[in-house]
Amino acid sequence: MNPQDIAANYERLMARIRSAAERAGRSPETIQLIAVGKQQPAAAIRALYALGQRAFGESYVQEALGKQAELADLKDIEWHFIGRIQANKTRALAAHFAWVHGLADRHHAERLSAQHPPERLPLRVCLQVNLSGEASKSGVAPEALPELLAACKSLPNFEVCGLMTLPAPAMGEEAQRRPFRRLRELRDRLATPSHPLPVLSMGMSDDLEAAILEGATQVRVGTALFGNRT
Numbered sequence: 140m141n142p143q144d145i146a147a148n149y150e151r152l153m154a155r156i157r158s159a160a161e162r163a164g165r166s167p168e169t170i171q172l173i174a175v176g177k178q179q180p181a182a183a184i185r186a187l188y189a190l191g192q193r194a195f196g197e198s199y200v201q202e203a204l205g206k207q208a209e210l211a212d213l214k215d216i217e218w219h220f221i222g223r224i225q226a227n228k229t230r231a232l233a234a235h236f237a238w239v240h241g242l243a244d245r246h247h248a249e250r251l252s253a254q255h256p257p258e259r260l261p262l263r264v265c266l267q268v269n270l271s272g273e274a275s276k277s278g279v280a281p282e283a284l285p286e287l288l289a290a291c292k293s294l295p296n297f298e299v300c301g302l303m304t305l306p307a308p309a310m311g312e313e314a315q316r317r318p319f320r321r322l323r324e325l326r327d328r329l330a331t332p333s334h335p336l337p338v339l340s341m342g343m344s345d346d347l348e349a350a351i352l353e354g355a356t357q358v359r360v361g362t363a364l365f366g367n368r369t
């Protein structure tokens with residue numbers, strides 16, 4: 140996709156975020172856009188960076204490392220890993236990402252904590268919750284979340300910032316809002332003064348309005364910015 144189209148998409152997307160924030164009675168600044176560049180070339184990321192975007196999401200470790208090398212001159216990009224975590228890739232994640240969404244396993248958490256370079260800011264993570272109950276979807280079951288959270292809280296170099304979910308696609312705003320509401324309610328129940336879990340990472344191209352209405356603080360958007368993936 141050419142830079143002009145990306146710019147037009149970016150403008151449209153920011154207008155969607157502003158208008159959903161307004162409906163929710165929230166300030167648009169409370170919602171961070173994570174631009175998902177998976178299966179898109181480095182040039183597309185560079186084009187969006189030129190417009191001021193700084194937070195970018197990737198789902199595949201090898202692909203991400205290749206693009207990070209191509210974009211090494213853009214020092215202030217904030218890289219978010221949003222893909223499925225594999226134990227043999229945690230070292231690369233800990234070294235090359237500021238954020239890891241989609242954490243659902245305490246052994247992965249322990250590895251990430253131990254492997255994160257101590258001179259850097261703590262690795263920021265979101266715990267992924269599976270709210271659709273489908274075995275094929277990754278994420279921890281809501282019942283198992285308190286135990287995972289407790290195990291993660293004590294890890295060094297590691298900051299559990301909140302929760303993430305990736306619900307099954309649903310038609311209509313009310314149906315889309317249901318899992319997002321459940322994620323917010325789970326967060327409200329688990330938040331404590333020392334671990335307020337401010338981040339709700341939820342909402343993508345097709346359901347970001349529903350997510351913002353339910354309190355999303357990070358929306359992860361690919362297609363609406365960069366078009367269909369190759």
Ligand SMILES: *Cc1c(COP(=O)(O)O)cnc(C)c1O
Nearest residue numbers: 175198221343344359360361362
């Ligand atoms: C691909 C992906 C997105 C972006 O999805 P779009 O529908 O293209 O906006 C968001 N979150 C996760 C976890 C993804 O894998």
